[in-house]
Amino acid sequence: MENRNKLAFNDGWQYAPAPESTDHITIDKQYELFIDGKSSAPDEGRYFETINPATEEQLSSVALATASDVDRAVKAARKAYKGPWSKMKAAERGKYIFRIARILQERAREFATIESLDGGKPIRESRDIDIPLAAAHFFYYAGWADKLEYAYPGRAASPLGVAGQIIPWNFPLLMAAWKIAPALACGNTVVIKPAETTPLTMMKLAEVIRDAGLPDGVVNIVTGAGETGAAIVDHPDVDKIAFTGSTDVGRIIQRAIAGTGKKYTLELGGKAANIIFADAAIDQAVEGIVNGIFFNQGHVCCAGSRLLVQESVADEVVQRLKDRMETLIVGDPLDKNTDIGAINSAPQLETIESYLKIGKEEGAEMYQSSCSVPERGYWCRPTIFTGVSQSNRIVQEEIFGPVLAIQTFRTLEEGLTKANNTPFGLSGGVWTDKGAKIFKMTQQIRAGVIWANTFNKFDPTSPFGGYKESGVGREGGLHGLGAYLKLEAQQ
């Protein structure tokens, strides 16, 4: 198609590199566990490496927690729960959480830099989204600590006890904040495990928690992989499990805690449809598509990984999307110009590449931007597939990478049917200038978060979580409190 207004950001002049400096941060050679307010060596003395996925160089060595370490952490959490934390006045509890928020704000740039080093995400995102939002979460929930009796009319709310929390590698510090902040505000104590590829900002958070003066054992950090997580899930003295990760692991957890009476929240996979109507503001919609699928390398459970575009504008939208993709800079996560950073790990890159192969084998047409990528590290160029059908695996399964499957529709009903036709229901997007159509769509999409004429927006006051196989329960906002409280009839 004719393409008169092609974007050409890179023609004629080049971006000079603008790397974030690393001279202001310190990363220890080795990190221990954080149990009972102290740095604590793992019982079996084993450690694992964490690397920079953009360079494949080792950043640090981190303790591998086994079941006995988890047991020590749970005991410390129980002791802190019975002791200072549940006896403290709620307002005082809140003040500790406010302190965490403030220290995080003070150390924000340091955290952003480490987050990008350890996880591969562009510094622009860690600096402007991950870290400020994490601080905001602590600030928001801190204020709830002494106001819980107003949250659930007619009910008396009390804490659950010890919360076991397992968080993913895509938003390491932010997910820690999503889980720790409401748990503490509601009066629980915490045993938390970061993902094995991104433990560093959690170890830095241990410093913040220590500096904030929280009583020993209120937050305990155990590092490790799946086995460490399983030890948390299986521990008999844990009252609640909060997990963010894949639907497959979510199923395993739901089975593992069956019959134990443990409460749980699961925030699992997604395959969100981003639906573009012909009457949408197309340029804005294209920005929304790009933000929807290429934000954080597509390592986003609520990513708009399916594009449903109304047939009459499909050619135009796809062409403009391709043009826009050409302008995206893939490379050094620490460079402030970078749009798309490194894929988080070698196994994840392998998963993404296997889906690229599957997509082609299913008969879809693949297009990737022509940008160069660094030689070392894990990279995937922004990718779209056209000519896909609803039953294709790249339409039904979560890829968790910068890979978009594009389908078309004619009527609103067809768009809706296609949008809802996956086992997931985490999020969705709608682009149209017609108000009535927005509400029709936002009402009928079976998903927990709907962005209309925007995408991938987050806020501590805004509940987040999925329908169907995308999870159970909500995190964020007033509704996020329920996950950490026992509600009983008022006497």
Place this chain on the structure above:
Amino acid sequence: MTSATARVPVEKTYKIYIDGKFPRTESGRYFALKDSAETVIANVCRGSRKDFRNSVVAARKAFSGWSTASAYLRGQILYRIAEMLEGRHEQFVTELVTQGVSKRAAKKEVDASIDRLIYYAGWSDKYQQVFSAVNPVSSSHFNFSVLEPTGVVSIIAPDDSGLLGLVSNLAPVIVGGNTCVVLASEQLPLCAVSFAEVLHASDVPAGVVNILTGYREELTGQFASHMDVNAIIVTDDDVVKDVQIAAADNIKRVVARADTKWGSDSAAHPYLIQDTQEVKTTWHPIGS
């Protein structure tokens, strides 16, 4: 007291309720419900897994209409169910007594069941206001969270409370816009079937409520594992673990309500509605 001139009463065939119809179980099986003197009261349908699958298809089909019906309409329909039940008060008392409940307890149970329906009818256009929120996000967006029904719900009705236990679990599910498949009490199944007749006369759309009778041991697993069911309410303590394991196949929500005294006023509250609701959050930019 039979005599040559006495009229022979017409006895009811107790059938199951699927998609607004009263078929016998497709399996052709039955179980004999007996009183304490071992006299057969009724031959009750021993529902099958196929009956359950058919019910889920009906419930899924009914979901889009029922979940988008206005709160006012859902409230009026629940109120209508109460009206119909009141009109058949004597029949339900008699049925409970036939199944071994004392006359006094039976009357109390029917009264409470009617009142419970009225209670939830009144919640239809209020729980949303209590549980929804406008969220003050810091970016320039309008953001709000509302409740929406989870979808198709399996209900394993309490075994020890044939009518009130059923009503107490059913009403919060349907007032919230869900559709459901109910497994009736095995030891006290008769009122469930008669209650289906009440529903049928109350403008409840076909498929919104489907009621099966049968063996709990045989059917509970199927109610828990079906991939097109979104939530399950379980009232037997001893099966919670197995139900949770089976429910994990599609991350079904599991609501365990063992040990509830269904006769107590505290067994009715809007948090039971919330148990089968999802929170949906919507964002829209504020601008020109």
